[in-house]
Amino acid sequence: GIQVEQSPPDLILQEGANSTLRCNFSDSVNNLQWFHQNPWGQLINLFYIPSGTKQNGRLSATTVATERYSLLYISSSQTTDSGVYFCAVEDQETSGSRLTFGEGTQLTVNP
Amino acid sequence: DAGVTQSPTHLIKTRGQQVTLRCSPISGHKSVSWYQQVLGQGPQFIFQYYEKEERGRGNFPDRFSARQFPNYSSELNVNALLLGDSALYLCASSLGGVVLSGEQFFGPGTRLTVL
DSSP states (O other): OOOEEEEOSEEEEETTOOEEEEEEESSOEEEEEEEEEOTTOOEEEEEEOSSEEEEETTEEEEEEGGGTEEEEEEOSOOGGGOEEEEEEEEESSSOSOOOEEOOOEEEEEEO | OOOOEEEOSEEEEOTTOOEEEEEEOOTTOOEEEEEEEOTTSOOEEEEEEETTEEEEEOSOOTTEEEEEOTTSOEEEEEOSOOGGGOEEEEEEEEOOOSSOOOOOEEOOOEEEEEO
């Protein structure tokens, strides 16, 4: 099956700093989503981005499908940005809507 | 608009027991998927149902089963519980389709503890 690798596994920032999270995947995808998991376990949708670039406030994402990677940018980080960020993909070979998740990036933003 | 809802929020069972988890998708969504997330890992796909038919199954034993009802809500059943089944169980809904399902939206999860 498709492999999803996220880096870095852990990231510690001071409030106000910028960061880039990376997601590499091993095969062609129909769907790529970025999520933020809050301390209570809820997965919050950030971006649905199988290709191209999108922006939402301080967050933006870029997926280069031909090179099999996606980047999540967080600018002017805030303490509320802390949590785990997951990249998840739906590969083209498997029917249905099976998302394969990476292991996540644990982000800590200190005041 | 209501998001994906799941019940119960927490559950404590003992080994060997059976459990049923419930999920209601976003109104208009016809696809429901189930995921298991153990501590420190990303969610793992268990099942997907679309239009009341199983469309995908992950690498889980036959103790895990699911179904989807005419109103598109879904139940996940786990029999003969093991300690290793302790996890957060997440339900996701999407519009669904024959080939592409679209963006998936997750519920708050059911946290299952097996003693």
